[in-house]
Amino acid sequence: MTTSAWVGDRVRLRAKEPEDWEAFQAFDEDSDAVRSGWRLTPPNSVARAKKAAAEHAEEELDLDKFSLVIATKADNAAVGSINTHQIDRVHGTFAYGISVGTPHHRKGYASEAIVLLLRYMFFERRFQKAEAWVYSYNDASLALHRRMGFVEEGRRRRSHYANGRYHDEFLFGLTVEEYTERYA
Template sequence: MTSAWVGERVRLRATEPEDWEAFQAFEENSDAVRNGWRLHPPTSAAHAKKRAAEVAEEALDLDTFRLVIATKDDNAPVGSLNTHSVDRDHGVFGYGISIGTPHHRKGYAGDAIVILLRYMFFERRFQKAEAWVYSSNEPSLALHRRLGFVEEGRRRRSRYANGRYDDEFLFGMMIEEFTERYA
């Protein structure tokens, strides 16, 4: 039997309380954190443990959720993935992805995104996925283009980080585009 949550390199799984240490370590690379959203002040180990335990106990919604991206072989956390901006009326959802710096350029993000899209398109009946990427995050821009996402728009100077303004690119992929490429 095969799990729908396992790809070639990764498995998507729920957060476990012991994941706190890996995620706190990922926060140490300020440039990587800025690429995802915003830089936060450092948190204590006690806070990181508490937050991981709280997330581990949250009930998962079928459409809006956060999952750990773990290596297929040893189940070690390498990043996280979440869905947001879910619009059931129109069948559109957004997602965010973050891979810890030591795990960049290993194919984990692309594998995780394909697993997520397969679930959202073929199990939850969505028809379009959207991703917003900052102009300073060149690896993510390249990843989304390589995966077959279409650049649909650009919000100029929509975010300030690290002393500069970034544009924000909107990428979209429809179920037909996904099916043509990945089914």
């Protein structure tokens, strides 16, 4: 029996495929969810969504900075995405972002995807700390990161504008030692 570092009990992290365009276009229909992850943009055409998905599927692979689809283990259906960014190899830190489509909330997909991603970054790529920025109005993500053992390290006041208001951003961090104590 073979095992994959990218597969958990409920989800698998996989590369984006051209046919994933439809799921992500549907997720973008929920404006509140889109704002919680980054920023609201004008609607995308089907042609542009297909082209972007195809281009993403053909991007050169980077071992440290990448974006993956969060898919259900049962049927490989896309339920969200997770990415790494702000890679700092000198200090061994990185940040990540995660988004799960509204129909798939509260099913444990996000927490499992985060555990899988951090395991790779900590134990395969030798990073020592993960960071996540969460907007003050994203109660679900704030609760998720606290529940997972992330430490609240800072707050940037009024640094994000969405839906006609300024909002704070919280910085959360988790070290490899904290991860190992909880998940390894």
